[in-house]
Amino acid sequence: MNSTYSITQAQAKLPGLVREAQAAPVLITRRDETVAYVVSKKRMDAIAETLELLANPNAMKAIRAARKGRTRYVSLDEIAAD
Secondary structure (H helix, E strand, C coil): CCEEEEHHHHHHCHHHHHHHCCCCCEEEEECCEEEEEECCHHHHHHHHHHHHHHHCHHHHHHHHHHHCCCCCCCCHHHHHHC
8 A cells, every 4th residue: 555645744754755665655745646756676677677668669569469369488498499
């Protein structure tokens, strides 16, 4: 579950927010509107990797083919034998 803090609360609790963000994103609000997130490095790395895949036309083509069942999967042993 995400925690939510106002900017004023977040300023006073920043070290704790960073620790809390290891488990789930922390939302920062201004006038009851979310204006920022504090996320862990691990989560941010995953987001960046996903964005890279989405920006890669060859990766997206392979994903679409797999979703349509047009991909042939083989074991690593078969690849090594070739």
